[in-house]
Amino acid sequence: MAESGAARIERARAVVAQLKKAYPEAACSLQYGTTHQLLVATILSAQCTDERVNKTTPGLFQRFKTPADFAYAEVDELSQMVRSCGYHNQKARSIQGASLRIVEDFGGEVPDNLAELVSLPGVGRKTANCVLGECYGEPALVIDTHMVRIMNLLGFVQTRNPEKIERELSEIFDRDDWVKLTHLIIDHGRAVCIARRPRCGDCVLAELCPSAVR
Numbered sequence: 001m002a003e004s005g006a007a008r009i010e011r012a013r014a015v016v017a018q019l020k021k022a023y024p025e026a027a028c029s030l031q032y033g034t035t036h037q038l039l040v041a042t043i044l045s046a047q048c049t050d051e052r053v054n055k056t057t058p059g060l061f062q063r064f065k066t067p068a069d070f071a072y073a074e075v076d077e078l079s080q081m082v083r084s085c086g087y088h089n090q091k092a093r094s095i096q097g098a099s100l101r102i103v104e105d106f107g108g109e110v111p112d113n114l115a116e117l118v119s120l121p122g123v124g125r126k127t128a129n130c131v132l133g134e135c136y137g138e139p140a141l142v143i144d145t146h147m148v149r150i151m152n153l154l155g156f157v158q159t160r161n162p163e164k165i166e167r168e169l170s171e172i173f174d175r176d177d178w179v180k181l182t183h184l185i186i187d188h189g190r191a192v193c194i195a196r197r198p199r200c201g202d203c204v205l206a207e208l209c210p211s212a213v214r
């Protein structure tokens, strides 16, 4: 029998409750001191592990201290410094270009709304939502690969389109849980619901998950 909207919302609440119990420390694993630094770290994290980014950013933030330092940096130097994160030329161009717009069009402050954030070079919805949720306390859902995979397994969505997933999840999950939800799902994806080898036997969501292999 198809799940009713009310039952789905109830199941979503139960999923969040279980995950909060399992991962009480779930939080953003990128290290940063300022909103601009989080923006830079998030750009670097595309197709790269947070661990690798966290090894790269201390030296980077030591060399370039302010948005203006990044805005007027030599892209080649920036590119060499972020080489280990992959796609380094593209990421260096995005970081320099976004910083330049922040300095010249936004008075040196990272914008606090989605429309302006996604207008920055190299900043997509995922990066923008990460900044809004972490630094500006906005209810924002970050749809990364773990969210795409696990939300499909949990049967809350049947699509891999991040924007559609964001929209559909926003109707199911409590706004107050949106920011935390991504961190909980990332922790669960790393520890238990691992890509291609989910450990359903050890999963706190097994009773709530239509994909559980028993």
Ligand code: SF4
Pocket (backbone or CB within 6 Å): 150, 153, 154, 192, 193, 194, 198, 199, 200, 203, 204, 205, 206, 209, 210, 211, 212, 213
């Ligand atoms: S029951 Fe299995 S498929 Fe479902 S969330 Fe848990 S580990 Fe993933």
